Amino acid sequence: VTGGLGVAKNIHGKNVFVEDVVSNSVTITDTTTSTSATTGALKVVGGISTQENLNVGAVAKVLSTTDASSTTTGALIVSGGLGIAKTLFAADVSSGSVIVTDNTTSDSATTGALKVTGGISTQENLNVGAVAKVISATDATSKTTGALIVTGGLGVAKNIHGKNVF
Numbered sequence: 216v217t218g219g220l221g222v223a224k225n226i227h228g229k230n231v232f233v234e235d236v237v238s239n240s241v242t243i244t245d246t247t248t249s250t251s252a253t254t255g256a257l258k259v260v261g262g263i264s265t266q267e268n269l270n271v272g273a274v275a276k277v278l279s280t281t282d283a284s285s286t287t288t289g290a291l292i293v294s295g296g297l298g299i300a301k302t303l304f305a306a307d308v309s310s311g312s313v314i315v316t317d318n319t320t321s322d323s324a325t326t327g328a329l330k331v332t333g334g335i336s337t338q339e340n341l342n343v344g345a346v347a348k349v350i351s352a353t354d355a356t357s358k359t360t361g362a363l364i365v366t367g368g369l370g371v372a373k374n375i376h377g378k379n380v381f
Contacts, residue, residue: 243256243257245257251278252278277291278290279291315328315329317329323350324350349362349363350362
């Protein structure tokens with residue numbers, strides 16, 4: 216057909232190649248599961264663009280291994296915010312800042328809104344808005360041992376209480 220083709224009802228075919236589709240919707244009834252970037256019921260060789268929402272009913276995988284070095288690089292780039300309803304696992308996290316809005320109180324070394332299994336290092340100030348408690352029971356035998364070791368001076372605005380002060 217060199218001109219247009221008008222069809223009032225369904226078109227059925229085994230291998231149908233269509234270059235441009237203008238329709239209210241396209242339904243693909245093939246149920247082939249995707250296990251890679253080249254398998255599944257719908258395979259697109261070029262890029263995919265959508266002006267509306269993209270809803271995925273099962274697992275969504277980004278198979279690219281492109282590493283991120285900024286907010287505009289990597290295998291998945293999100294221009295807006297990211298909402299996650301359940302747990303987030305990440306190998307490394309780099310961020311301009313992290314805000315934890317959970318207000319769970321900490322009453323031990325394993326409870327609270329932010330729990331870190333490994334050590335914590337900071338290159339700047341550490342400001343604590345409530346009680347800071349060191350839970351370790353390590354005894355001090357010199358100025359370089361104990362549960363809390365301060366390399367610089369110690370400024371205290373109020374009383375100091377201790378069992379044995381040397």
